[in-house]
Amino acid sequence: MVSKSVEAWYWSKRPILSTQFFGQIMSEKRYGLLMKFLHFENSDKFDKKTHPNPKLRKIFDIHEMLVQKFKSAYTLNQSVAIEESLVAFKGLIGWKQYIPTKRARFGLKFFQLCESESGYIWNSIIYSGKGTIFMDEYEHYGLSTKCELTLIHELKNNGYLLITDNFYTSPEVAEILLKYKTDVIGTVRGNRKGLPAEFKTLKLKKGEIKAFQKGKIMDLQWRDKKTLTMLSTIHNAELVSVESRKSTTKQKPKVVVDYNRSMGAVDKSDQCLSYYPSTRSRQRKYYKKIFRHLLDQAVWNAFVLYKKNGGDLKHVAFRMKLIERLCEEGRGLPSSKVPKSIENVARLTGRHFPSLVTSTGNKKYSARKCAVCC
Numbered sequence: 001m002v003s004k005s006v007e008a009w010y011w012s013k014r015p016i017l018s019t020q021f022f023g024q025i026m027s028e029k030r031y032g033l034l035m036k037f038l039h040f041e042n043s044d045k046f047d048k049k050t051h052p053n054p055k056l057r058k059i060f061d062i063h064e065m066l067v068q069k070f071k072s073a074y075t076l077n078q079s080v081a082i083e084e085s086l087v088a089f090k091g092l093i094g095w096k097q098y099i100p101t102k103r104a105r106f107g108l109k110f111f112q113l114c115e116s117e118s119g120y121i122w123n124s125i126i127y128s129g130k131g132t133i134f135m136d137e138y139e140h141y142g143l144s145t146k147c148e149l150t151l152i153h154e155l156k157n158n159g160y161l162l163i164t165d166n167f168y169t170s171p172e173v174a175e176i177l178l179k180y181k182t183d184v185i186g187t188v189r190g191n192r193k194g195l196p197a198e199f200k201t202l203k204l205k206k207g208e209i210k211a212f213q214k215g216k217i218m219d220l221q222w223r224d225k226k227t228l229t230m231l232s233t234i235h236n237a238e239l240v241s242v243e244s245r246k247s248t249t250k251q252k253p254k255v256v257v258d259y260n261r262s263m264g265a266v267d268k269s270d271q272c273l274s275y276y277p278s279t280r281s282r283q284r285k286y287y288k289k290i291f292r293h294l295l296d297q298a299v300w301n302a303f304v305l306y307k308k309n310g311g312d313l314k315h316v317a318f319r320m321k322l323i324e325r326l327c328e329e330g331r332g333l334p335s336s337k338v339p340k341s342i343e344n345v346a347r348l349t350g351r352h353f354p355s356l357v358t359s360t361g362n363k364k365y366s367a368r369k370c371a372v373c374c
Contacts, residue, residue, distance in 0.1 A: 001276055001319060001323065002019055004019075007031075008028065010028075011027070011028040040058060040291065041059075041061060053131050053132075053133050054131065055095065055128040056126055056131075058287035062294065063126060063290070066298060067124060069298075070120075070301055071122060071123065074120060074122070074308075076120070076122055076160070077118075078161050079115070079117065079163060080113055080115055080152070081113070081116045081162070082114075082152070082162065083112060083165060083263075084099065084102075084109055085109070085111075085112050086099050086102040086103075086104045086105075086107040086108070087107045087108045087110065087290065088104035088107045088279070089104075089106065089108050089286060089289050091284050094129060095127060095131075097109040103274070108127075108286065108289065110124050111124065111125040111127060112124045112269075113152060114269055119268035119304065120304045120305075123152075125150065126290065134147065135150045144170075145172065145173050145176075148173060149173075152182065157182075159183075160183070161182075161183045161184070161185065161262075162177065162184045162186075163185050163259065163263050164186035165187055166189045166229075170231075171193070171214075174233055178217075183232075184233055185258060185259050186230070187228065187229065188230065188231045190221070195229070202227075206223050207223065207250075208222070209222045213236070217231065217233055218235055218236060218237070220235075220253060220255060222252075235254055238254045275315070278292045278293075278295055278296055279293055302318075303319075306318060
């Protein structure tokens with residue numbers, strides 16, 4: 001909620017930087033120690049040969065646990081979307097990605113399955129190069145296909161509608177999903193295998209449309225400013241009237257209108273997460289970067305569930321209320337005081353008697369203290 005360029009500034013006492021709240025909750029030294037020793041796996045038990053994903057071993061268990069929580073907490077509506085999300089990271093790591101269309105451009109890539117309406121993050125896969133984990137039964141497919149099928153695996157045969165972009169959409173995927181009673185809408189690259197050969201040479205004028213039907217799968221090309229190729233298992237070549245920003249009416253394919261309305265769930269969640277990020281731009285440890293991003297996802301999902309249960313707070317107000325409640329729950333003894341150990345039960349059951357504390361150079365008179373309690 002309060003963003004400062006340098007972490008030490010949160011505890012600064014300079015008038016132009018002072019924020020008393022942080023010092024009241026936790027000292028800078030204690031926070032530094034917690035961050036220094038933040039760890040999520042037992043290195044002594046790590047076995048590279050048996051671990052599912054050695055590259056992500058430092059964050060693997062936390063990610064798996066949170067994904068399972070996300071799945072069990074909410075049942076998705078019919079329309080879901082798959083897209084990529086990029087967490088900004090410029091550290092030295094072999095599976096860092098470059099996506100020029102994303103704001104971060106360089107970072108750690110997540111494949112995410114979200115609800116189209118709300119942006120609820122239901123499932124995710126962290127891309128780690130060749131070691132990325134997919135379902136064994138889909139390993140013989142290409143990257144985009146096995147990623148898509150792995151994300152939606154638990155939703156098969158339930159009548160869901162999947163919205164995808166041109167990285168994931170193909171006639172091959174559409175045929176596979178139809179076998180699992182799952183429909184699909186998405187943009188598709190014009191040179192994808194399985195599309196009509198005419199699409200490669202077809203030259204349309206603005207507003208013209210060309211469509212082919214094969215069973216439930218419809219392939220469509222429509223020319224607006226550019227040629228757009230779409231694939232859908234629930235549409236035909238129907239045109240609908242749409243009012244533009246200039247208050248003029250134009251004809252668009254219904255599949256395009258529905259796609260624009262439903263797509264963008266991942267972008268919506270990413271946009272909201274970018275307003276109040278807990279990740280630090282200079283974080284060098286990849287697993288700490290991912291951990292903070294997962295915390296952001298958990299807070300966002302909690303907000304979505306809050307709204308779906310009738311909550312009326314806005315996103316910023318919800319986060320502030322959440323912070324206040326967490327501080328109330330965690331506020332025990334002040335951070336400067338260390339609670340005494342109660343492991344020595346003799347203090348409660350033993351026979352108490354004083355012992356002499358002799359005087360020293362700094363202490364003029366001798367004193368007595370309990371030999372059991374002290």
